[in-house]
Amino acid sequence: MNLVSELIIAKNSLVSATSSEEGESNRAFNEEIEYLESVTTNLHESVMKVRMVPIESVVQKFPRMIRDLQKKLDKKMDLYMYGEETELDRTVVDEIGDPLMHLLRNSADHGLETNEVRLERGKPEVGTIILNAYQDGNNVIIEVKDDGNGIDVEAVKAKAIERGTISPEQAELMSDKEIVDLLFMPSFSTAKQVTDVSGRGVGLDVVKSKIEALGGDVSVKTKLGEGSTFTIRLPLTLAIIQALMVEVGTEKYAIALGSIDTIEDIPASDIKFVQAKEVIQLRGNVIPLIRLSNVLDANSTKDPDENLVVVVVKKGDNLAGLVVDELIGQQEIVIKSLGKYINSSKIISGATILGNGEVALIVDTNVLL
Amino acid sequence: MAMENILGTGIEYEKVQYMVVRLGDEQYGIDIKYIDNIVRMQPITRVPKVQNYFKGVINLRGEVIPVMSLRLKMGLADDVFTNISRIIIIKMEPDASIGVTVDEVKEVVTLDETCIDQVAYDAGTKDEMSNFISGVGKNNGSLISLLDLGVIIGDKDPV
The missing domain is CATH 2.40.50.180 (CheA-289, Domain 4)
Incomplete structure (x- = not known):
């Protein structure tokens, strides 16, 4: 991989060297350079392709995890996964397992309501979690979506004020989106109870820093009572x-x-x-x-x-x-x-x-x- | 580390080689085992919004290496680069190099423990400068402040 990088840098120097001295004589030379350019680009693409692996290897353990969580939390839920064949650079695939697992656990534990509450609210008894991956231009998007309770913006606000993260005056001025983003701050948990599944307060901030270390970012959209969607955006190549x-x-x-x-x-x-x-x-x-x-x-x-x-x-x-x-x-x-x-x-x-x-x-x- | 006993006194002293560099009128010593390379001054690409003592980054044979100003880090006046200014590439860990700018590179000296005085700290008046120095070496009548590289490049100040 590093060798390909070196080759491309060397090619770029050749290109800039030729462009600086224009002349009839080095016409043939220019053509060769252009040929070299297309060869290196192709070589780079091939090397990248070899390095790409489907995210399947990471996500295939999740259905099992969700079944285990079902028992532990005593909630009925289904996990649907789409786009397991989406490919990412191997180094990225190796790293996204933990953050994804964390988001899924979050959805299962905090996101979905208990079966009784769901029935009361007129939702299907069995909760749904969707893991969806797809390519978008030079990025790969992975979404973790649940149809649970969503994030209670007021609860987050109250918690942030209680913890002194923000002042009540600041809270007034903040948009719902900014409030929700507070969840990504270090040691911030709205779970009222700490369980061994989640809610220990180390969480979303770790997810965020991990994803950012990979050159990506994570965002969340939520609607109270209808569920939330965490979206991870990762660069295709590094x-x-x-x-x-x-x-x-x-x-x-x-x-x-x-x-x-x-x-x-x-x-x-x-x-x-x-x-x-x-x-x-x-x-x-x-x-x-x-x-x-x-x-x-x-x-x-x-x-x-x-x-x-x-x-x-x-x-x-x-x-x-x-x-x-x-x-x-x-x-x-x-x-x-x-x-x-x-x-x-x-x-x-x-x-x-x-x-x-x-x-x-x-x-x-x-x-x- | 057992060193050859040259003086025949029966006592073995640990010897350390230092690269002597000049900043203004003062001489500083850098432990030679951390020095990877010494390069001439070259164009430095400024990096916005970083610690003020970072001059930017340079290209060293295909690697991008951050360059810090030793003068600014130690609270001295900003560098004026001349023909004899150099960038010393320091590698304390594999895969993590950093360059420091100095006014001049002079020589390599070998100092043993007997030539090195520990700096006498006075906890109350401990100023910023003395934090960066691990000791003072005496070499043929001149004094060399030995830099504590771990302190100089290790800590990460907020921007």
């Missing part, structure tokens, strides 16, 4: 991605192509303000603008009256427009870690080495949205 190179000030940054929706050229006069924040209107959508130069503490070299280059990025249904100074182009990049010593903020997910030996940083747009 090491090599297609990226758009952009310039902010004098610095170069890479944005993963998979997260880019469109690229727009917007006149500066089209910027509108909503709640003192810059937004643009694009095909009927209002999209918040994020100036990368501000986020990255870089000095934009562009004249403010010029047209803006806006890279519209998406995360699920959310869109945001990133304002950059220049576009450089698309490139295959090898993701390198910044090392354990540097406490980089989450915006920078890693670095890559460009053809000329320069280091460019990779912007994780998921954090900005």
Whole structure:
């Protein structure tokens, strides 16, 4: 795997070396380089394919676990699994077992009501948990859905205030979604009783940090009385991605192509303000603008009256427009870690080495949205 | 570690080799067993929103390595890079390298225990600097502050 990365870096240097000296004589040379480029891309794809394994190996133990939980919790429930054949990088598959198991236990224990309560509420007696995996662009989505009680936002709020995580005034201002996100804070449990199944308070935060360590993220949607859905989003590949190179000030940054929706050229006069924040209107959508130069503490070299280059990025249904100074182009990049010593903020997910030996940083747009 | 007894005194001292570097007017010693490499100054890619003493990252033969400024870490004035400035690549654990910038790399000295004085801490007045130093070495009349690398690069301050 590392050798493929090295090969791609070497290829990128060749590409940038040839593009710097244009001439009739090295036409044949250029063709060969292009050929080399397609060979390395194919080689990379083949290597990736070999590394991909279906998540089946991890999820096949879950039905058994749910049957055991049924007895232990004295609740009737069914587990339905879809998309077991979805493939992920082997290193990721090895790691997602525990977080998934945790989410399933959560659903079984806190999510689903007891059979009596379910009947009272007019729900089918047997609770349902659905594990669904599918590929979405460069990501793999795994959902854990239950038709249980859902998350009681008021209970979470009360608990957060009691624990001093937030003040009552803050709680007033927070949206339901922000409240629910508190569940991912360390040692936060709303279970009234600690059982040996779950509720020990180490939980969702561990799930979250594990998933984030794999370069993914986890979110939750819930409706009281109807159930909740935990969604895990994981990157398909870890090491090599297609990226758009952009310039902010004098610095170069890479944005993963998979997260880019469109690229727009917007006149500066089209910027509108909503709640003192810059937004643009694009095909009927209002999209918040994020100036990368501000986020990255870089000095934009562009004249403010010029047209803006806006890279519209998406995360699920959310869109945001990133304002950059220049576009450089698309490139295959090898993701390198910044090392354990540097406490980089989450915006920078890693670095890559460009053809000329320069280091460019990779912007994780998921954090900005 | 049993070392060859050169002095013939019958007492064996442990000898440690230190790389002597200069920061401003002072000399500092870095235990040579942690030094992986010394490279010339090269373009450093700034990384936004990190600890202020990190200069950024460099590309060292295909690896991305973070570079910290020893001066900023120790609370001295910011670096002014010259022709003799160097980046010392330190590897305390496998797979985790870090570069530190110094004004100049001078020489390698061998010090045995008798030449090293422990810094006298006074718990009350313990200033930041003395935390980074494990001892003071004497070499031909000059003093070398021996850096405690574990403290310098080990801890993770909040940004």
